Amino acid sequence: MDRTLRAALLKLHGQAALPVSQFTVAQRSALDRFARQTGAVTCQRQGRGDVYRVSDPQLFEVHLSALSPKVEMQTTHDLPVRAQHIAHARDSKAGSHQHDCYYPLLKAVGDQVLWRQGTDATELPLSKLTRDFGATSLQIEADDAWQTGQPLWLVENQALFDRTDWLPAGTQATLLYYGGQLDGRLLAWLARHPRASCVVHFPDYDGVGLANFARLYMLLGEGCVFWLMPGWQGKLARYGSQRLWQDTFAEFSRAVSQLPDDLAALTRYMRQSGLALEQEAVWLPA
Incomplete structure (x- = not known):
């Protein structure tokens, strides 16, 4: 009132x-x-x-x-x-209260990962910063010109950010940890200019993860891919959760029609089995 x-x-x-x-x-x-x-x-x-x-x-x-x-x-x-x-x-949240800037947590995989700010020679030596400090952050705004020549991987859970031995051998890339939901400011930043050679999304295989990828795909189209872990079908059958499927079914139902055709096998199997899978299963045998 x-x-x-x-x-x-x-x-x-x-x-x-x-x-x-x-x-x-x-x-x-x-x-x-x-x-x-x-x-x-x-x-x-x-x-x-x-x-x-x-x-x-x-x-x-x-x-x-x-x-x-x-x-x-x-x-x-x-x-x-x-x-x-x-x-x-008298209330900081009385209206739209999202901050203008976003500070994603980043780390390099490989020795030559570098970010550049357009043509002004400003550089972020991500591989060196990762070796020295474990990770770093970068203030991003939609209108900035930061970009890298390597792929950018988006991961939902911190375990995959902390330990990177799950990645394909020889990966040279940036890992970005986003913690559950893709922030709208991150999406706007990715959509404004090409930021990396490719954006690879590896979320949980549940309704929330698929809904996040649907949002990303609507903005980037073929500029982004959804990563299917090796042996995903066997892992989904062996380690999948019925509770997680049920808890995120509403998001799954809204997102499934917005997904590219190459995810049809995953979504069909999830629907048939009534199971969803958390991404930490990447370390488990199929």
Whole structure:
């Protein structure tokens, strides 16, 4: 209710009057209740319609300040978005609160993995940083120009990021750990420019993993591939989880029609067996 009333009062703030049609049904309900309780706002007939008008400006400002302590900041863009939300609503999550930048966790597999920032000679020597520190991070934004000449592998679970002996022999690539859900900022970054020679996605073989790949595939098309571990069918039969299948079936159902044809065998077997498989099974015998 506070959010709805705050939005309505902010619309009315600084206006002589506003037509009722300028407000949503929920905002009108909140304003009518506010008018009855405080008398700071009235609804009056004007011409062929009704308008809301501030009838007690001082009382109106008291209530608005309680809901939105810094009204004049609503057009200020030089502060972090969460700070603006606190100023408007005393709550950093009052509106869209995702940060502009994203900091993925990266590590190199191989000795010559390097990222470059366009043509300005800025380099991230990922192989060296991985040897020295184990992993590193990089601030990415959709409009930047970071790219690498090797493949970029996206892995869902930390075990596969920590230990890389599951990868095909001779792999020279970047591993990016994303932890469960592909972040929208990462997807936007991947979609804006080609970032790697290929984007390889290795998630859990469940509804969430397939839904994430569907989102990626819709943006990159043939620029990304879904990695099927060797012996995946035997592992799915031997180690697959019925509970994981059931828990993520809704996501599976929504995603399956958006997947490329080369995943038909996997999705068909998952549906027939009623099983899903976590990616750590890559270390287990089929």
